[in-house]
Amino acid sequence: xxxxxxxxxxxxPVPFRGGxxxxxxxxxxxxxxxxxxxxxxxAGSRAGLISPIALPAPSQVLVxxxxxxxxxxxxxxxxxxxxxxxxxxxxxxILGILVGLLIGLFTIARAALLQLTSALFAxxxxxxxxxxxxxxxxxxxSKIATILFGSFxxxxxxxxxxxxxxxxxxxxxxxxxxxxxxxxxxxIILPGxxxxxxxxxxxxxxIAIVLLVAAEMIxxxxxxxxxxxxxxxxxxxxxxxAGVTILAVLGLAISWVIGRAERRFLDWRS
Amino acid sequence: xxxxxxxxxxRYGTTExxxxxxxxxxxxxxxxxxxxxxxxKSTFLRMLGGLEEASSGxxxxxxxxxxxxxxxxxxxxxxxxxxxxxxxEGNIRLVLEDHRLGAAAxxxxxGDVLERTxxxxxxxxxxRQLSGGMKQRVAIARALAVRPAVMLMDxxxxxxxxxxxxxxxxxxxxxxxxxxFSACYVTHNLAEAVRLGHRVHVLSRRPGRIRExxxxxxxxxxxxxxxxxxxxxxxxxxxxxREEARAADRELADGR
Numbered sequence: 001x002x003x004x005x006x007x008x009x010x011x012x013p014v015p016f017r018g019g020x021x022x023x024x025x026x027x028x029x030x031x032x033x034x035x036x037x038x039x040x041x042x043a044g045s046r047a048g049l050i051s052p053i054a055l056p057a058p059s060q061v062l063v064x065x066x067x068x069x070x071x072x073x074x075x076x077x078x079x080x081x082x083x084x085x086x087x088x089x090x091x092x093x094i095l096g097i098l099v100g101l102l103i104g105l106f107t108i109a110r111a112a113l114l115q116l117t118s119a120l121f122a123x124x125x126x127x128x129x130x131x132x133x134x135x136x137x138x139x140x141x142s143k144i145a146t147i148l149f150g151s152f153x154x155x156x157x158x159x160x161x162x163x164x165x166x167x168x169x170x171x172x173x174x175x176x177x178x179x180x181x182x183x184x185x186x187x188i189i190l191p192g193x194x195x196x197x198x199x200x201x202x203x204x205x206x207i208a209i210v211l212l213v214a215a216e217m218i219x220x221x222x223x224x225x226x227x228x229x230x231x232x233x234x235x236x237x238x239x240x241x242a243g244v245t246i247l248a249v250l251g252l253a254i255s256w257v258i259g260r261a262e263r264r265f266l267d268w269r270s
Numbered sequence: 271x272x273x274x275x276x277x278x279x280x281r282y283g284t285t286e287x288x289x290x291x292x293x294x295x296x297x298x299x300x301x302x303x304x305x306x307x308x309x310x311k312s313t314f315l316r317m318l319g320g321l322e323e324a325s326s327g328x329x330x331x332x333x334x335x336x337x338x339x340x341x342x343x344x345x346x347x348x349x350x351x352x353x354x355x356x357x358x359e360g361n362i363r364l365v366l367e368d369h370r371l372g373a374a375a376x377x378x379x380x381g382d383v384l385e386r387t388x389x390x391x392x393x394x395x396x397x398r399q400l401s402g403g404m405k406q407r408v409a410i411a412r413a414l415a416v417r418p419a420v421m422l423m424d425x426x427x428x429x430x431x432x433x434x435x436x437x438x439x440x441x442x443x444x445x446x447x448x449x450x451f452s453a454c455y456v457t458h459n460l461a462e463a464v465r466l467g468h469r470v471h472v473l474s475r476r477p478g479r480i481r482e483x484x485x486x487x488x489x490x491x492x493x494x495x496x497x498x499x500x501x502x503x504x505x506x507x508x509x510x511x512r513e514e515a516r517a518a519d520r521e522l523a524d525g526r
Contacts, residue, residue, distance in 0.1 A: 176345040268356075269398075
C-alpha cells in the first residue's frame, strides 16, 4: 500500500516541538507555596536560625493579631483606615472616570487637561501631603485628599486611553443607525472602555493603599498606618508584621473584588 | 424613494480618490459597485449614507421614505460591527431603543427580524459564540429591524469563507424577493456582483471613475440556476476590470 511505510525503511515519529509559552495559574500551587514559606519561617524561628528581634515567628505575629482582635483595636484601626481608603479611592475614581471621559470625548478638554494630567501624574502624591495638611488641616481631609489625588490620575489615564481604543467601527455603526450622542456614549463608549477602566482601578487601588499608610504615618492616632508606625517606634516587630499582614489581606481583598467585577461585567470577552 | 449621487468627487489632501461619480439607486434595485482595491468604493459608500463628506458633488434623496421606516439609509458592514457585550437580541434592540417604540412593538419587531433571518434560537447568544456567517445574519437582522428604504452594504460577505458566502447570498436573494429593498452593494467579488446586482458599475483605479455600467436583467431568483450565463457576464466584467486591477496592484506595490 502506498500509505504504508516502505518495507525495510527506517521510520520514526516526527518529534513534537509545539506547546509551551502559555503559563497558567493554579490556586493549589500558590496556596502550597504560601503555606510552605510560612512553615519554613516558623521552623527557622524555632530552630533559632531567625532572630526573634529581627523577625518574630509567624505564631507570634498571630498572637499579636489575636491581641488586636481581642482588645477590639483591630476594628478601631481598620474602620478608620477603610473609611479613609473608601472615601478617597471612590471619590478619586469617580472624578477620574469623569475627567477621563471628558478628555476622551472633547477636543477642548483634551487640549486643556491632557498635558496637565501627565505632569501631575508624575508627582509623588506623598510629596503633596504636607501641602494638603497646610490646606486642609491635620485631620481626615488632608489624608483623604492625598488618597483621592493618588487614585485620580491613574484612573484618568486609564479611562481616556480606554475611550481612545473603543472600536471606531462600532461608533460609526451607531451613527449610521442614528443613535443619539448620549446613547453612543452610554451604550458603546462606556462599555467599550470598561476593561481599561477596571484595570485602571486595580492600579489605583494599590496606589491608594500605599498612600493610606503614608498619610496615616503623619498625625493619625488610629489606622493601620498609625498602628505600624507605633509598633515600629516601640520595636514591637510582631505587631509591625501583623499590621503589614492586614495590609496585604486588604490588597488581596480589593483585588478579589475587582476580579469579580471583571468576571461579571467583562464576560463577553473571549 | 431614490438615492442619487450627483457628480461625487473626493480627495484626501493631494490624492484624488473619486472623480465625477453619478449613480442612481431606484426603488427595489440592487446596484453593485465593483472596482480594484483602493479605488475608493468604500469611501463612496460612506458618502452615500452621510458618514463622510465629499469634496465635491452631493448625495440627494428623491421622494419620501416609506412610512414606518426608522432609519431610511442603513448600513451593513464588512466586519459586522456587533457590540461584543450585547446578545444577538440586545444588538438588535440597540438600534430600536432610541425610537421609543414601547415594549410590545419592540418585542414584535425583534421577533420578526430574528425569524426572517432564522436566528430565533440564538437570541441570547453573544457575538463571540457565533460563526462569521451567523454574525453577518445578526447584522442583517439589525438592519431589517429599522425598516430601511436603502441598504448600503460594504463588502458584506468578504470576511466569510466561500461556502458561507454562498449560503448568505441565497438568504439575501430570499429577503429581497420578499421585501424588494433597494441596495447599493460594494464588493470586489464579481461573482457576488452578478448574483445580486440589477446593475453593476465598474470603477476604475484611483481616482475612481465609472468605467462602465453593466445591466443584468435576469430575475434574481433564477440566477442560482442560470450559472453559465452569469459566468459569461462575470467574465465580461473581469475583462473590463483586468487592466485596472493590474495597474492598481502595481501602484500599491510601488508604494506610489
